[in-house]
Amino acid sequence: TTDLNGIFKLNNVTLNKKHAFVKINKAGFFDGSRTFIASSGKINNVQIRLLTKTLKGSFTASTGATINVTVNASVQFPANAIKNADGSVYSGTVKVYAAFLDPTDAELFSKMPGDLMGTRTDNSESLLRSFGMLNVELEDASGNKLNIANGKEATLSMTVPASLISAAPTSIPLWYFDTNTGVWKEEGTATLSGNKYIGTVKHFSWWNCDTPAASAFIKMRLVDLNGHPYSNVWTNLTNINNGDNRFGFADNNGVTQGQVYANQLLKLEVLDACNVYFFIQNIGPFTQNSTTDLGDIVVSLPSNQISGSYQGKLMDCNSNAVSNGYVIYTYNGRENYVPTDANGNFNFNMVSCGTTLPITFTGFDLNNNKLSLEQSIAHSAGAHNIDNIIVCEASQEYVNFQVDGGSMISIIPPVGTVYFSDFY
Numbered sequence: 001t002t003d004l005n006g007i008f009k010l011n012n013v014t015l016n017k018k019h020a021f022v023k024i025n026k027a028g029f030f031d032g033s034r035t036f037i038a039s040s041g042k043i044n045n046v047q048i049r050l051l052t053k054t055l056k057g058s059f060t061a062s063t064g065a066t067i068n069v070t071v072n073a074s075v076q077f078p079a080n081a082i083k084n085a086d087g088s089v090y091s092g093t094v095k096v097y098a099a100f101l102d103p104t105d106a107e108l109f110s111k112m113p114g115d116l117m118g119t120r121t122d123n124s125e126s127l128l129r130s131f132g133m134l135n136v137e138l139e140d141a142s143g144n145k146l147n148i149a150n151g152k153e154a155t156l157s158m159t160v161p162a163s164l165i166s167a168a169p170t171s172i173p174l175w176y177f178d179t180n181t182g183v184w185k186e187e188g189t190a191t192l193s194g195n196k197y198i199g200t201v202k203h204f205s206w207w208n209c210d211t212p213a214a215s216a217f218i219k220m221r222l223v224d225l226n227g228h229p230y231s232n233v234w235t236n237l238t239n240i241n242n243g244d245n246r247f248g249f250a251d252n253n254g255v256t257q258g259q260v261y262a263n264q265l266l267k268l269e270v271l272d273a274c275n276v277y278f279f280i281q282n283i284g285p286f287t288q289n290s291t292t293d294l295g296d297i298v299v300s301l302p303s304n305q306i307s308g309s310y311q312g313k314l315m316d317c318n319s320n321a322v323s324n325g326y327v328i329y330t331y332n333g334r335e336n337y338v339p340t341d342a343n344g345n346f347n348f349n350m351v352s353c354g355t356t357l358p359i360t361f362t363g364f365d366l367n368n369n370k371l372s373l374e375q376s377i378a379h380s381a382g383a384h385n386i387d388n389i390i391v392c393e394a395s396q397e398y399v400n401f402q403v404d405g406g407s408m409i410s411i412i413p414p415v416g417t418v419y420f421s422d423f424y
Contacts (some may be wrong), residue, residue, distance in 0.1 A: 007326060007337060009366060021114070021182030024048050030099060030135060035114040035182035036258075043252045043339055045232065049110040053137070056098045062091045072159035073100035073134050081152035082138065085145050093141050101133040104161045109247045113177045113206050116246075117215070117259055118184035120173075126212035127259055128175065128184060129244050131168055132158035132197060136204045153200040156207055160195050167242060168192055169211060174199050177206035184208055216286035219257035220294040222250055222270065224349060228309040228383075229254025230299055231348045232336045234271040239264050240282070252338060252348070262288035270299060273331045274353035278302055301351060308379055311347035312386030314340050314363045316370065321345075322391050324366045331359045331379065352379050363389040370394065 002008045002024075015021070020038035025031045029050040038044055059065030064079040075098065082090045101112055108130070109115075116128040134156055138146035148154055160168045170192050175184040190199030190209050197209045222230040235248040239261045248256035260266060266284045269277035280299055286292055301307055310329075314322035321344030328337045331350060338348045350359060359379050363372035372391045377384065401409055 003364065003366060003369075005328060005337075005364070007364070007366075009324065009326075009339065011324075016182075019117075019182050020044070022046055022048070023179065023182075024050065026050060029053050030097075030137070031113075031179070033113040033179070033182060035117070039251070039255070039257075042255070045249050045251050047110055047249060049107060051099045051111060051135075053097050054099065056096050058093055058095050060092070061094050067096045067098070069098040069134065069136075070100045072102065073098075073132070074157045075134075075136055076155040076157070078152060078154070081149050081154065082146050083149040084140075085147075087150070089149060090140065090146055094146060095139045095141070097137045097139065099135045100158065101130075101135075102161060103130040103132055104163055113179075114182045114184060115258070116184070116210070118175050118186060118210065118212065120186045120212060125215070127215035127261060128208070128210035128212060129242075131160050131164055131172060131209040131211070133206060133208045134158055135206045138204060148201070148203055153202055154204070155198060155200050156190070158190075158197050158209060160192070160197060162195075165195055168197075172197060172209050172211060174201065175208045175210050176201070176203070177208070179205060184210070186212075214262040214288040215259040216262040216288060217258070217291045218260055218283075218286060218294060219255065219292070221296050222254045222256070222280075222299050223296045224299060224301075224307045224309070226309075226383075227296070228307075228349045230270065230351070232338060233351075236267075236269040236271070236277050237283075238267040238269070240267055241265070254349075260284070260286065262286055262290070268297070270351075272305060272351050272353040273334055275334065276353065278305075299351075304353065306352045306379065306381050307349060308352075308381055308384060309347065309349045310359070310377075310384045310386055311345065312361075313388050314344045314346065314365065314372070314391050315388050316365055316368060317390070317392040322363070322365045322367075325364050325391060326366070327389070328362050328364070329359055332357050350379060361386065361389065363391045365391040 015038040019035050021035050023033040030053050032048040032050045034046040034048050056069050057067040061082040064077045066076045068074045084090050118128045171189050173186050174188040174190050175186050178185050190197040231252045233250050235256050237246045250256045263285050268280045314325050323342045326337050326339045327346050338346045340346050358376040360376040362374045370391045371393050372389045
């Protein structure tokens with residue numbers, strides 16, 4: 001369960017090293033997920049943006065219909081093509097919840113499920129380049145799940161953005177997202193008709209129109225001139241040949257890793273505090289299926305940017321170290337977070353973008369549901385030690401209760417009712 005800031009932390013869990021998978025669910029939203037490369041003994045950061053579960057239309061199963069998801073996507077249902085969860089034919093009203101993701105959306109990598117790696121029909125893995133993604137969920141009037149009936153197919157239509165139409169092949173593989181493994185799987189094809197990809201599917205989940213490409217695995221650590229890591233920063237690797245992007249998120253030690261285009265020259269960029277990517281260097285090409293550790297890559301900043309490193313410690317109400325906590329630090333309206341270690345220590349590197357705004361800090365204690373008072377410090381170059389941050393304020397309304405010396409039970413927030421009865 002996430003805290004009031006949407007933060008979650010999973011300790012000592014066993015994950016698939018190649019396809020670690022985290023799934024998030026919340027009422028009123030489509031399930032969100034992220035697939036990533038897990039590093040043992042390290043803090044692996046993920047960010048997931050949930051999409052609102054929006055009703056796009058309804059129809060009678062016995063007649064079928066075409067539902068417009070957006071102006072750029074639609075789904076056509078034939079008559080008598082819907083089944084209940086138990087496989088029996090459904091003939092009532094079908095509610096269609098759906099979302100379309102434009103592949104040129106700047107926030108695509110935080111909104112989409114998993115990552116852009118897929119398994120082909122021959123079980124080989126490929127890097128994917130998306131030309132459009134569509135999610136469809138069907139429910140009856142009571143909210144029970146529905147799907148396409150056996151032997152039936154629905155038709156998907158997705159508009160290719162104008163900037164990608166010249167690269168769009170006449171026929172493209174379709175891929176569905178496997179919510180059990182966190183990997184896209186090839187199934188069927190779509191055909192380009194004008195500026196739209198049209199294809200048929202036999203079941204619903206996320207569907208993706210993608211071209212496959214050879215990949216290589218790389219790892220790098222971003223540091224400043226003094227060797228301090230750039231933590232919690234977005235990186236962008238652009239395939240110079242086709243302009244396609246791959247985004248990464250550096251961990252608390254500045255490390256980012258994953259699959260990239262093989263046999264291609266790649267442009268490495270880093271996102272600054274003003275949400276602008278600046279060029280670092282070109283890297284590659286890398287041989288298909290190879291593994292390369294680039295080691296430390298020194299980030300040379302533009303002349304108007306200042307890099308500073310910060311370290312401090314979180315302490316609880318009793319002056320004990322907050323071992324299960326984090327700090328949210330904000331600069332120029334952009335929030336970042338850094339977790340504490342076992343001794344309550346935290347550290348990060350901050351890059352400004354020509355502004356002289358202060359950095360604000362707030363500490364959080366996940367074990368005790370506490371937060372600190374907000375404080376700030378002027379951003380400047382060099383290393384900075386922050387005074388101990390005392391985390392001793394109630395972070396939100398809650399009720400803790402205990403019955404006859406039993407376990408402490410928390411209700412956060414207090415949406416339930418506790419009844420006590422005495423018997424004599």
